[in-house]
Amino acid sequence: MSSPSKRERDEYRAEASAWFEENVPAQPDFMLPLTFMEVGTDDQFHFLCDWQNRVYEAGYLGAAWPKEYGGGGLDQAFQDIATEQMRRHGSPIMLNTIGLSWAGPLILDMGTHEQRERYIKGILSAEDIWCQGFSEPDHGSDLGNAQTRAVRDGDEWVINGTKIWTTHGNYAKYMILLARSIPDTPNKYAGLSFFLSPMRVPGIEAIPIRKLTGEYGFTETFFTDARIPGDSLIGEEGQGWAVAMRTLEYERSARGGQAGGLSIKVPDAEEVVDLARRARRSGRPAIEDPVVRDKLVELLIEDRGLGLCGARQRLAPLNQERPFSLGLSSKLMQTEFIRRLNEFAISMQGARAAYYVGDPDAIDDGTSQRSYLNAFSATIGGGTSQIQANIVAEHVLGLPKS
Amino acid sequence: MSVRHGTIGLSEEQAALLESASKFCRDKSSIEAVRRLIDDELGHDPAVFEEMAELGWLGIAIPEAYRGAGLELAEVVPVVEQMGRNLMAGPFLSTTLAAQAVLCAGTEAQKSQVLPELVAGTPAALALMEPHADWDPKNIGCQAVRGEKGIELSGTKVLVTDAGVAKWIVASVVYEGSPALVLLDAEAITACKRRRETVVDETRRSFQLGLDGVSVAEDALLDVSLVPAALERTELAGSLLGSAEMCGGGVGCIDSTVAYLIDRKQFGRPIGSYQALKHPTVDAHLGIEQARSHVYAAAHTFENGREGEIAVRMAKAHAGPALAFAADRAIQFHGGFGFTYECDAQLYRRRALWCENQHGDALYHRQKLASLIL
Ligand SMILES: Cc1cc2nc3c(=O)[nH]c(=O)nc-3n(C[C@H](O)[C@H](O)[C@H](O)COP(=O)(O)OP(=O)(O)OC[C@H]3O[C@@H](n4cnc5c(N)ncnc54)[C@H](O)[C@@H]3O)c2cc1C
Numbered sequence: 001m002s003s004p005s006k007r008e009r010d011e012y013r014a015e016a017s018a019w020f021e022e023n024v025p026a027q028p029d030f031m032l033p034l035t036f037m038e039v040g041t042d043d044q045f046h047f048l049c050d051w052q053n054r055v056y057e058a059g060y061l062g063a064a065w066p067k068e069y070g071g072g073g074l075d076q077a078f079q080d081i082a083t084e085q086m087r088r089h090g091s092p093i094m095l096n097t098i099g100l101s102w103a104g105p106l107i108l109d110m111g112t113h114e115q116r117e118r119y120i121k122g123i124l125s126a127e128d129i130w131c132q133g134f135s136e137p138d139h140g141s142d143l144g145n146a147q148t149r150a151v152r153d154g155d156e157w158v159i160n161g162t163k164i165w166t167t168h169g170n171y172a173k174y175m176i177l178l179a180r181s182i183p184d185t186p187n188k189y190a191g192l193s194f195f196l197s198p199m200r201v202p203g204i205e206a207i208p209i210r211k212l213t214g215e216y217g218f219t220e221t222f223f224t225d226a227r228i229p230g231d232s233l234i235g236e237e238g239q240g241w242a243v244a245m246r247t248l249e250y251e252r253s254a255r256g257g258q259a260g261g262l263s264i265k266v267p268d269a270e271e272v273v274d275l276a277r278r279a280r281r282s283g284r285p286a287i288e289d290p291v292v293r294d295k296l297v298e299l300l301i302e303d304r305g306l307g308l309c310g311a312r313q314r315l316a317p318l319n320q321e322r323p324f325s326l327g328l329s330s331k332l333m334q335t336e337f338i339r340r341l342n343e344f345a346i347s348m349q350g351a352r353a354a355y356y357v358g359d360p361d362a363i364d365d366g367t368s369q370r371s372y373l374n375a376f377s378a379t380i381g382g383g384t385s386q387i388q389a390n391i392v393a394e395h396v397l398g399l400p401k402s
Numbered sequence: 403m404s405v406r407h408g409t410i411g412l413s414e415e416q417a418a419l420l421e422s423a424s425k426f427c428r429d430k431s432s433i434e435a436v437r438r439l440i441d442d443e444l445g446h447d448p449a450v451f452e453e454m455a456e457l458g459w460l461g462i463a464i465p466e467a468y469r470g471a472g473l474e475l476a477e478v479v480p481v482v483e484q485m486g487r488n489l490m491a492g493p494f495l496s497t498t499l500a501a502q503a504v505l506c507a508g509t510e511a512q513k514s515q516v517l518p519e520l521v522a523g524t525p526a527a528l529a530l531m532e533p534h535a536d537w538d539p540k541n542i543g544c545q546a547v548r549g550e551k552g553i554e555l556s557g558t559k560v561l562v563t564d565a566g567v568a569k570w571i572v573a574s575v576v577y578e579g580s581p582a583l584v585l586l587d588a589e590a591i592t593a594c595k596r597r598r599e600t601v602v603d604e605t606r607r608s609f610q611l612g613l614d615g616v617s618v619a620e621d622a623l624l625d626v627s628l629v630p631a632a633l634e635r636t637e638l639a640g641s642l643l644g645s646a647e648m649c650g651g652g653v654g655c656i657d658s659t660v661a662y663l664i665d666r667k668q669f670g671r672p673i674g675s676y677q678a679l680k681h682p683t684v685d686a687h688l689g690i691e692q693a694r695s696h697v698y699a700a701a702h703t704f705e706n707g708r709e710g711e712i713a714v715r716m717a718k719a720h721a722g723p724a725l726a727f728a729a730d731r732a733i734q735f736h737g738g739f740g741f742t743y744e745c746d747a748q749l750y751r752r753r754a755l756w757c758e759n760q761h762g763d764a765l766y767h768r769q770k771l772a773s774l775i776l
Contacts, residue, residue, distance in 0.1 A: 268406060269406055270404060270405065270406055273776060287776060293772045293776055294765070294768050294769070294772065296772075296776060297719075297768040297771045297772050297775070297776065298719075298768060300405055300406070300716075300771075300775060301696070301716045301719055301720050301768075301771070302692070302720075303406050304405070304406055304407065304408045304696070304699075304716060305692035305693075305695055305696050305716075305720060306692070307406065307407055307408065308408050308410050308692075308695035308696060308698075308699050309691060309692060309695045311409075311410045311695075311699075312410055312694070312695045312698065315410065315411070315412045315698075317412060317416075317417040317420055317421070318412060318420075318694070318698060321653075325687070325691060326691060329684075329688055329691065332684075332688070333688055333692070386677070386681070389677075389680070389681045389684045389685075390677070390680070392684045392687070392688070393674075393680040393681070393683065393684050396687070397656075397660050397683065397684065397687060398660065398664070399660060399663055399664065399674040399675070399680050399683070400664060400671070400672045400674050400675040401675060402675050402676075402677055402680065
């Protein structure tokens with residue numbers, strides 16, 4: 001496929017812009033989640049499912065996925081344009097991120113024709129919500145040690161064990177599940193297999209867990225003799241670890257092929273500058289305080305630097321010596337930056353920093369406070385920052401294992 | 403355009419220069435050579451400097467009319483970066499910056515006389531700083547007045563890098579109430595009272611320059627109407643190249659630290675397996691990675707007026723602390739050896755201190771940025 005011309009892109013952009021301008025829904029009378037990990041009420045869930053479905057029907061989601069499975073069959077450039085227009089027009093987030101960005105590309109990449117036919121369209125339309133069953137109560141960072149058991153029984157697999165921190169666990173129709181099908185392998189990774197598992201079968205129970213913000217958003221998910229179809233495997237039996245690692249590459253955006261769309265709306269540095277104009281310290285706008293100014297500039301420099309690192313990845317001569325450096329470190333850099341940015345946004349608010357969402361005197365209805373707490377979802381989920389640092393140390397710098 | 407977004411690109415020439423400079427600097431500036439030159443009064447190897455001139459590197463950003471290659475400062479960036487990486491000494495940076503000042507504010511006669519010489523490998527230097535230690539290039543105390551002997555100079559310049567070998571020096575003075583630049587030729591330079599300064603980066607050669615009693619001909623003044631722009635540009639050019647040098651230094655520093663962390667064992671395992679060392683090393687690496695993105699973006703946008711200024715100041719404000727952190731941790735992570743003169747960590751830490759204080763430190767640039775972008 002030849003890449004689209006500037007005129008084609010401009011036309012597409014104009015169409016997308018007009019569509020989002022017209023269709024982005026008004027703010028409902030409940031709070032909308034800023035990330036897919038914050039969906040805590042049925043109202044939020046249904047609202048976001050509807051919205052994702054409309055975006056898909058209009059052609060602005062999965063635009064670059066193959067047509068035969070329900071995608072738009074267009075060049076990736078068009079989906080990137082559509083995603084950018086979502087951002088510009090203040091679109092709510094796409095709910096089904098685990099399907100759109102992790103499970104979907106994995107199925108397109110490694111799944112059978114039947115699996116693609118069965119799953120891809122429902123991922124895009126939000127009819128089939130997906131969740132991820134990797135972490136367990138006793139095995140999080142040490143994911144390779146996962147102990148949930150899968151035992152073959154005739155035409156089925158029987159699953160026993162507990163997963164935890166399952167985002168959308170109580171809403172999902174399917175789960176990407178990492179379980180141990182071969183016990184007692186000398187190498188802990190070799191016994192793992194990867195399943196595309198239905199969630200609505202007897203023996204699977206998802207119990208919501210309350211998050212640090214007081215809302216709900218993930219579950220503890222129990223498997224008790226749950227029977228799932230024999231053809232649920234993706235990849236070979238015993239190859240689960242490799243499939244899980246590939247999934248994490250999608251999750252950390254180290255590998256492309258996602259359906260597109262916004263999954264997270266994080267406050268950016270410019271919004272924090274704007275807040276500094278409105279927030280007051282010592283009776284004056286915070287932005288007049290020289291210390292605040294200095295810190296704001298520092299954050300703007302870092303914000304721009306992170307964007308530039310993304311752009312620099314495409315300039316091969318500038319990545320010759322450590323080719324994976326920027327790709328493997330982007331999650332660590334981005335998520336830690338957002339956390340500090342939010343923390344700083346709170347620090348500018350003087351005594352009003354003590355308010356939280358819901359108080360009439362909270363600045364911007366406590367968005368900074370809530371965003372700061374929520375920022376840890378990204379510094380912990382998907383592999384903690386400490387684990388990311390280990391990855392960069394070992395796979396980029398070549399330092400020995402801890 | 404939003405202040406959040408910069409633009410970055412890489413020309414074919416930049417890529418080619420990156421490759422050749424990387425090899426050249428590695429070959430010519432081994433750590434043994436760096437240490438040998440520290441003890442050498444001259445401080446650099448003239449044969450190497452000559453080779454750089456032969457390669458055309460001193461003329462990269464000089465128009466073809468003056469025997470340069472007609473490219474831009476962006477193309478000088480990879481060269482300086484690779485010099486920094488190998489702690490390479492010599493008057494390359496000074497000569498390049500002096501040439502830019504002449505190019506920017508020189509009269510046609512000055513440009514035709516001086517630039518081809520500099521391109522061919524005559525060292526030059528820039529004398530801007532004064533004892534008041536203010537980085538603002540327009541804060542000038544040195545005077546130039548018309549007198550019997552021509553233009554008579556007075557005052558003191560400090561931290562003039564490479565004044566010991568320079569055959570031309572561009573110095574800032576006040577002339578008839580306005581900032582001006584004068585071109586000191588070899589004779590005038592000899593007439594200056596020169597004192598070699600003891601500076602923190604021992605790979606540098608830096609001098610105090612007493613101008614009292616020195617006079618130059620009238621035609622040694624650069625075009626006064628172009629001087630304010632030239633001073634501003636010099637600060638930005640110096641900041642851009644200084645950031646590139648720091649970035650390169652950061653990579654060199656991290657590479658050598660990582661090698662030590664792999665090699666050195668305590669408690670029966672390589673110290674690099676301890677996260678207390680590993681994670682800050684990653685932080686240092688990522689700081690330099692971000693700095694490098696800023697530097698190449700600043701190179702790419704250097705000629706774009708205000709956009710270029712923002713990009714350059716951001717690069718300088720980021721690269722300085724990034725190298726300082728990498729080198730500071732490098733000392734600590736070498737243990738007792740890190741405290742020795744023999745350990746290379748000190749070379750990088752001293753280099754960081756030097757570069758940070760050329761053309762404005764991080765705080766200085768952030769303050770400038772605050773008025774540009776807030
Ligand atoms: C909002 C949110 C959503 C999530 N969604 C999902 C989901 O949908 N599906 C799913 O499977 N999981 C999900 N997770 C789980 C997430 O992947 C794990 O929480 C994470 O991998 C850490 O595992 P843990 O919680 O067991 O912490 P632990 O592994 O116990 O870590 C505790 C602390 O020890 C540190 N640590 C652990 N090992 C090392 C080491 N080797 N070196 C240095 N430090 C170390 C960690 O960095 C952390 O600070 C989610 C988490 C969050 C916060």
